[in-house]
Amino acid sequence: MVDNSTGSDHGEVVIVAIDDLDEILARAVRRALEGTNARLGTGGDEKASHVVTTITTGAVDEALSDVRRRFGGDIVVVGVIAVPDPTLWKRAERAGYDVVVTRGSVSPILRRLLSRPRDASQQRLLPLLDVGEVAGRVGHLADVDVPALGVVSLWRVDGRLLCTGLCTHQGVSLSRSEIDGTTVACPAHGSRFDLVTGERLRGPADSALACYSVTEANGRIHLVRPLS
Numbered sequence: 001m002v003d004n005s006t007g008s009d010h011g012e013v014v015i016v017a018i019d020d021l022d023e024i025l026a027r028a029v030r031r032a033l034e035g036t037n038a039r040l041g042t043g044g045d046e047k048a049s050h051v052v053t054t055i056t057t058g059a060v061d062e063a064l065s066d067v068r069r070r071f072g073g074d075i076v077v078v079g080v081i082a083v084p085d086p087t088l089w090k091r092a093e094r095a096g097y098d099v100v101v102t103r104g105s106v107s108p109i110l111r112r113l114l115s116r117p118r119d120a121s122q123q124r125l126l127p128l129l130d131v132g133e134v135a136g137r138v139g140h141l142a143d144v145d146v147p148a149l150g151v152v153s154l155w156r157v158d159g160r161l162l163c164t165g166l167c168t169h170q171g172v173s174l175s176r177s178e179i180d181g182t183t184v185a186c187p188a189h190g191s192r193f194d195l196v197t198g199e200r201l202r203g204p205a206d207s208a209l210a211c212y213s214v215t216e217a218n219g220r221i222h223l224v225r226p227l228s
């Protein structure tokens, strides 16, 4: 559902859409827009830059894909979580919800989002881990399940933070692999890959390892994905 109202603290008019919100949440969104240049979309041809939607248990990645398909891949998606279940919260963040909020925080957090210029980097950061969880560790740090992408492996090698997919032979995790420099050997059948470039150095795997961009920000390690 797309609805209507007024409002940004910075020149440009921002259009906010609401999607499947109950009346209490819809009121919270309208409250956030009061006194700003932002307004609630009318459901016409205008393209919203932000959408507020609810997150329910189940396939959060599919729900998010549906929102992005309907509203556009670069829209800022604010997901409202009914029960602050930490597992669901993390899964929603890793799926790519730009902000996850509780029902009570919708208004102040949306207002804060609207007061900031939009990030023009054309990138989306998906939080994988708190830096503290892997502080001081080297080699394989963790395997993390990222909705819509699958399990990825985080590494710290030669002081660099790296992220790869699973072995391309039979999808085995490389977590128990031996590492020599930046070369990793799959423990299952011995395929070798370069962790920096993903290059396949020895079979039986016949394709390169997927490599993903990662960065540390605000005490967390994030997967960097293009807006899409």
Ligand code: FES
Pocket (backbone or CB within 6 Å): 167, 168, 169, 170, 171, 172, 186, 187, 188, 189, 190, 191, 203, 204, 205
């Ligand atoms: S699963 Fe890795 S080499 Fe077979």
